[in-house]
Amino acid sequence: MIKFKVALGLMSFLLCLALMSNSGGRAAVGGQGTTGAPGEGTCGNPGCHAAGNFDPTVNIAVLDDNGEAIMEYYPNQTYKVSVTINAGSGNPSGYGFQILALDDADNDLSVWSNPSSNAQLVSLGSKNYVEQQGPSTSNTFEVEWTASTDGLSSVNFYVSGNAINGNGSPGQDGTATASLSIPRAVLSTHNLAQEVNLSVSPNPVMDRLSIDLSTDFNDIEVIDLTGKVILQSTDSQIDVSSITAGTYIVKVNLQEGKVATTKIVKL
DSSP states (O other): OHHHHHHHHHHHHHHHHHHHHGGGOIIIIIOOOOBOOTTOOBSOSTTSOOSOSSOEEEEEEEEOTTSOBOSSBOTTOEEEEEEEEEESSSOOSEEEEEEEEEOTTSOBOOOEEOOOTTEEEEEETTEEEEEESSOBSSSEEEEEEEOOSSOOOOEEEEEEEEEEOSSSSSTTOEEEEEEEEEOBOOSOSSBOTTTTTOEEESSSBSSEEEEEOSSOOSEEEEEOTTSOEEEEESSSEEEOTTSOSEEEEEEEEOGGGOEEEEEEEEO
């Protein structure tokens, strides 16, 4: 009887330890992806963080250098990805998350860097995740994502988030999932900006934009972040006073279908 109690106590201790260790991130500790991506489950199950409390929601934002949400991404550009878990009720003691980026064929596009202090990068097989370091008192996690130079696929972000009560048990927590798909900008797969010494000034610009490069061009387009052409000109001096403030792409159409692009900020 004593041996049984000792064994039962040891099992309980190990189970508790396992559950507590999972707070360091399901991929890092449990070796599992739980983002809700194709082929994956979510964290809303017994042994992880059973759903039910706090009514959490998860928000994903992919931001450019000016902190504006992007509508499409450009190859080889680095963006900030922000994940926020909001509790709809109650007062969680901490938060956790896991995020993954895939293309339309479910191949990994997760090129992550510079996670916030409450997050970590974890690789499982061919997939790369970002998740919490441990229970975070902050409900926001950030990481940089660099877009691939290959293919024309959208990038699809899958994320799970949890709000926890901090009692070391998977019960009485709350979980949620979200996803976000962002198309690739329809531009040449090779940006010749450096090769043709493309420069724009002033940048930021208020009224008149001057474009300089070392080769001939057909025309110049000013494109907003939804991909809409706002202005088009065959002149290297462009009046941008009529467009609204924000971030735009200057696309210089060169010969033989080649392009050079750069980003400007309109004041």
